[in-house]
Amino acid sequence: MEGEVIQGLSPVQVVALVGVLGVGAQWLAWRMRLPAIVLMLGIGLLVGPVLGWFLPERDLGPIYRPLIAVAVAIILFEGGLTLDYARLRDARAPVRRLVFVGAPLGWALSALVLWLAVGLSWQSAAVFGGVMVVTGPTVIAPMLRQARLRTRPAQVLQWEAILNDPIGVLIAVLVLEVVLVLETGVSVGAAAWLLGTGIGFAAVTGWVAGKGMALAFARAWVPEYMKVPVLFVSVIAVFAATDSVLHETGLLAVTIMGMMLANAKLSSYVELHRFKEHATVLLVSGVFVLMAASMDFATLGQLTWRAALFVVFTVALARPLQVMLPLIGTQLPMKERWLIALTGPRGVVMVAVSGLFGAKLVEAGIEDGATLAPLSFIIVLATVIIHGFTLAPMARRLGLSGPERPGLLIVGGSPFAVALSQALEKAGVDTLIADTNRQHLTPARNAGLQTYYGDILGEAAEHQVEFIAYPVVLAASDNDAYNTLVATDLGPDLGRDAVWQISRVRDRSRHALPAQLGGQRLAGRPTFEAVNQRLAEGWTLRSTRLSEEYDMDDWQAERPGAEPFAVVTKAGVLRFAGPDQPVTVQAGDWITAFLPPELSEPSDAPDPELAAEAADVARERRERGETGS
Structure with missing residues (x-):
């Protein structure tokens, strides 16, 4: 009887319930000093496929996918706002190598693991390999605080997570566009023209929108109390406009827009930055619960032993090579390199993006795209647990933990x-x-x-x-x-x-x-x-x-x-x-x-x-x- 009542929830009630569950999970995680992502995953699975209280696609209907798409766009815009060129120039050589060399290498290695170990098609493996580059700044920050790492390895891990967050998604966006265009069966010339115009339009639109917004804010064309609302609707408008030309290029546009604003040196940047952080917490909570609730156990069951093989190869092979190879020749001590190489927790951005991109691949006729969301949940849960329990002991064993004193x-x-x-x-x-x-x-x-x-x-x-x-x-x-x-x-x-x-x-x-x-x-x-x-x-x-x-x-x-x-x-x-x-x-x-x-x-x-x-x-x-x- 109770299940029937819950199934009768309206879309508005479902959105409210998801918000309460997501934010409540984050608060509970703070009180219990646990990774919030684990609790959000558990709650989403419990109210979705386990109890069947609500299923997003059934209860939200046609607005489910657009809601996820807009939320991901705002999350990636927030990621773009973290890419300050001055900070990147000031970052140490190891961070630059992990960004410029490690990110493309991580994409190639992850795609190879997904293709060989998991058995995904090259299309799904190439798209998900880009998302695998993201290590999750919102997940790694509390781990660093708990482990009390010394300054240098902590800074390298934190900056790598911040900078690779939007870069990994951009790789996945570009690969997805290539795959979707190729699946339409058009000629090579037509595909190149379609990709070039769509991606070019998105890049130019994002650049112009970011520069224009920065100019409007700097010259006080927008009053202070309206800056956040204007920015919010502008992000959605840019995403919708570019996405109508070529699907998913809107994500590229809003990321570039965020990068332009991050480097505009606006006096109101702090207020904008804090607002987008608050908005991102709400959106990440909602997206993660929704994605977990929409999980299909039948699809998850098809992974069998390959899922365990995927986790082992990612943690023990792809991640260490992604770090150790680019850091060859740097002055970073070997023990710090190993600590960084063996620490790579994934976060909610991976789940949100992989779920959205997986659905796009399925629509294009690539059936194994449906496994991207379950795989992302598995790797997020596994890496959070593995690194959450091993980072502090490993840092102490290597002599890289900070003082235990307050x-x-x-x-x-x-x-x-x-x-x-x-x-x-x-x-x-x-x-x-x-x-x-x-x-x-x-x-x-x-x-x-x-x-x-x-x-x-x-x-x-x-x-x-x-x-x-x-x-x-x-x-x-x-x-x-x-x-x-x-x-x-x-x-x-x-x-x-x-x-x-x-x-x-x-x-x-x-x-x-x-x-x-x-x-x-x-x-x-x-x-x-x-x-x-x-x-x-x-x-x-x-x-x-x-x-x-x-x-x-x-x-x-x-x-x-x-x-x-x-x-x-x-x-x-x-x-x-x-x-x-x-x-x-x-x-x-x-x-x-x-x-x-x-x-x-x-x-x-x-x-x-x-x-x-x-x-x-x-x-x-x-x-x-x-x-x-």
């Missing part, structure tokens, strides 16, 4: 930053102090602490700072406006619960910032001047570890007047004391607190030079009458 990035060099770093170092926290003023970093360097000279929001920092090792940020420079900018910019990427900010001088009543700006506030609302003035007056920052025998009550009894500032749990999680987050500690946790002068032991006494500098810093800001601007 990390804190302090933006702003000052005596307070030095004192906090030294106190947290005792609690097992690695710190990095960043500042745009070299002189502000002198005390930290003298104390032997890690520093970064430059703007933490600049492009150089993306390549030089190991952000994976510093998941928590404290904006504590002498410029309140810059602190707010840093916290606001890094919040969406790191999570707003991991970005903190010392209080502004004017942070009350009419001077208070909106809730969407800045980072989390610290308990007691300490300002830059206040914390440095404390150090000048003889206060110290000290870390103490609690135990079953020595708990929080004992600590407080021995330290009247001490003010808890941060806690490092025994699991290695760093959190600061906030106005709405009282300090809670357990046995094995470290507590870092401000101790008044009378409680400071001789060994805790601040360095005279550091105390003098703290006094000078506080005094200079008072005399300037700084208000944080």
